Structure formats: structure tokens, C-alpha cells
Amino acid sequence: RKEVEQDPGPFNVPEGATVAFNCTYSNSASQSFFWYRQDCRKEPKLLMSVYSSGNEDGRFTAQLNRASQYISLLIRDSKLSDSATYLCVVLDAGGYNKLIFGAGTRLAVHP
Amino acid sequence: DTGVSQDPRHKITKRGQNVTFRCDPISEHNRLYWYRQTLGQGPEFLTYFQNEAQLEKSRLLSDRFSAERPKGSFSTLEIQRTEQGDSAMYLCASSPLGPQHFGDGTRLSIL
Numbered sequence: 001r002k003e004v005e006q007d008p009g010p011f012n013v014p015e016g017a018t019v020a021f022n023c024t025y026s027n028s029a030s031q032s033f034f035w036y037r038q039d040c041r042k043e044p045k046l047l048m049s050v051y052s053s054g055n056e057d058g059r060f061t062a063q064l065n066r067a068s069q070y071i072s073l074l075i076r077d078s079k080l081s082d083s084a085t086y087l088c089v090v091l092d093a094g095g096y097n098k099l100i101f102g103a104g105t106r107l108a109v110h111p
Numbered sequence: 112d113t114g115v116s117q118d119p120r121h122k123i124t125k126r127g128q129n130v131t132f133r134c135d136p137i138s139e140h141n142r143l144y145w146y147r148q149t150l151g152q153g154p155e156f157l158t159y160f161q162n163e164a165q166l167e168k169s170r171l172l173s174d175r176f177s178a179e180r181p182k183g184s185f186s187t188l189e190i191q192r193t194e195q196g197d198s199a200m201y202l203c204a205s206s207p208l209g210p211q212h213f214g215d216g217t218r219l220s221i222l
Contacts, residue, residue, distance in 0.1 A: 004153075034210070043202060043213040044154065087153050096167050098144060099204075099211060101153025 001026055006088050006102035013109055017078045021105045023071040023088030032091035033064055035073050037084045038104065044087055047073075078109045113137060115214035117203050123220045124193060131189045132217045136205030143186050144211060145178055146202040147171065154202050160186060195221050 006023045013019050025033075033050040048055065050062040050071055061074040071088055088102040116135040124130055136143050141162050146154035157176070159167040162183035172178075175194075180186040190197055198221045204211035 008151075041218075043215050045213070046210050049210075089153075092156075096159050096161075097142065097206065097208075097211075098156045098159055098167065099146075099154070100156070103151065103153050 002102075003027060003100050004088055004090050004102035006105050008103055008105060010106035010108050013078055013107070015078055015080060015109055015111055017109075018074065018076050019078055019107060020075075021073045021086055021088070021107075023073075023102055025069050025071065025088075025090045025100075027090070027093050028066075028069060029093040030069075030090045031093060033071050034089040034091075034099075035060075035062060035071075036087040036089050036101075038087055039084050044101075047086070075107075078107075080109050080111065083107055083109045115203055115205050115212050117201075117214035117217050119217055120215060121218045121220070123222065125222050126193055126195060128193055129189065129191045130193060130219065131187055132201055132203075132219075134186045134188070134203030134205075134214060136185070136203070137212055138184075140205035140207055140212075141183070142206045142208075142211075143180055144204045144206075145186070145188050146204065148200040148202060148216070149198075157188075157201075190219075193219075193221050197221055 035047040036044040037047045038044045054063045059076045063072045085104040092098045143160040145157040148154040160180040200216045202216045204213045
């Protein structure tokens with residue numbers, strides 16, 4: 001079983017749609033979680049951290065459910081520029097702060 | 112540009128050749144990471160340096176791979192006797208005690 005699992009997509013949505021991505025992680029000792037965004041043939045970039053209480057950054061909302069070991073990302077009012085791969089990331093609980101990535105979920109927003 | 116810098120951006124080589132990649136982290140970031148990303152997958156951790164000390168190596172890092180960070184600043188990743196399966200994007204990231212910042216990566220293609 002992979003440590004971080006995501007639905008690979010692709011999600012094809014029209015502009016203005018709301019889309020949600022889900023992610024599960026296997027290590028219950030994990031403490032820190034992130035969503036990264038990766039454009040085609042580019043490096044991953046931090047989109048947002050995920051906090052236990054849930055957090056919002058503009059059109060993006062991240063949620064964490066520790067009991068279910070489940071993380072989500074909601075994007076409201078999708079823009080063409082949101083088209084990218086969204087990577088669910090868990091900070092390794094074993095120390096040294098290495099990141100454990102899911103395989104990513106592709107999002108394509110069309111006009 | 113004060114971001115993480117990687118060189119070269121692209122490397123094409125024949126199977127069996129040796130290759131070396133360089134990473135210049137953000138200055139004063141004492142933590143440096145190497146990851147590898149293959150098509151359709153998220154980045155996978157390879158190795159971690161804190162200053163000049165290599166503190167963790169993934170089992171993905173076979174004997175053909177070696178990484179150094181001699182003065183605690185830039186780092187090199189060398190692959191000896193390259194194989195087809197080494198074709199991937201090699202990503203470097205650096206951080207203080209916080210989020211990791213990724214470089215543009217070196218895309219390696221083995222002919």
C-alpha cells in the first residue's frame with residue numbers, strides 16, 4: 001500500500017466549477033500535511049499547508065481528518081489557470097522532514 | 112534569482128555513461144534534499160543533507176548513486192553506469208526549518 005494515495009484523475013471541469021480532491025495517508029503518526037501544485041514539466045510549488053481545524057486561502061480550502069487519515073482540497077470558482085497536477089504531501093514522521101508525495105491528481109479546467 | 116538552482120536543466124546520455132547534477136540551494140538553507148520523479152508519479156525522496164552531513168539515504172539510492180555536499184552549500188548527485196530506469200526528473204529542494212523550496216529540476220533521458 002502506498003503511503004499517500006490520491007485519485008489520479010484527470011478531473012475535467014468548466015470554468016467556475018467547484019472541484020474537490022481527496023487523499024489518504026497510511027502513517028497515523030504523521031503530523032504535517034501540505035498540498036503542492038505542479039505545472040507540466042515544472043517543479044512542485046507549495047500551495048498550502050493543511051491544519052487540523054481546516055484552513056482557507058482565497059478560493060482554496062484544505063481539510064484534515066486525522067481519525068480517518070484523510071486530507072482534502074476544495075477549489076471554488078475554478079479558473080483556467082488552476083489547470084495543473086495537485087500533489088498531496090505528508091511530512092515523514094520519522095524525522096529529517098522528508099516529504100512523502102502522492103502521485104498527484106490532474107485538473108483540467110476548460111472554457 | 113535567489114531560488115534553488117539546478118544544472119543542467121536537461122541531460123541526454125547513452126546507457127552506461129556517468130552523469131553528475133548540481134544543486135545550489137537558497138543561501139543559508141542548511142537542509143538540502145534530492146528527489147526523483149518519474150512520469151505520472153509524485154517525487155520520491157532520495158537523500159537528505161544537513162549542512163555537509165548526509166543524514167538519510169533512501170533504498171532507491173543504489174550503489175550507482177552518490178551525493179555530496181562538501182562545504183554545506185551546493186550539492187552534487189552522480190549516477191554511474193546509467194540505466195534506462197534512471198530516466199526521470201531529479202529535483203533538489205532546500206529549507207531552513209520549514210517548507211521545502213524546489214529547484215526547476217534536471218530532466219535525465221537515457222538513450
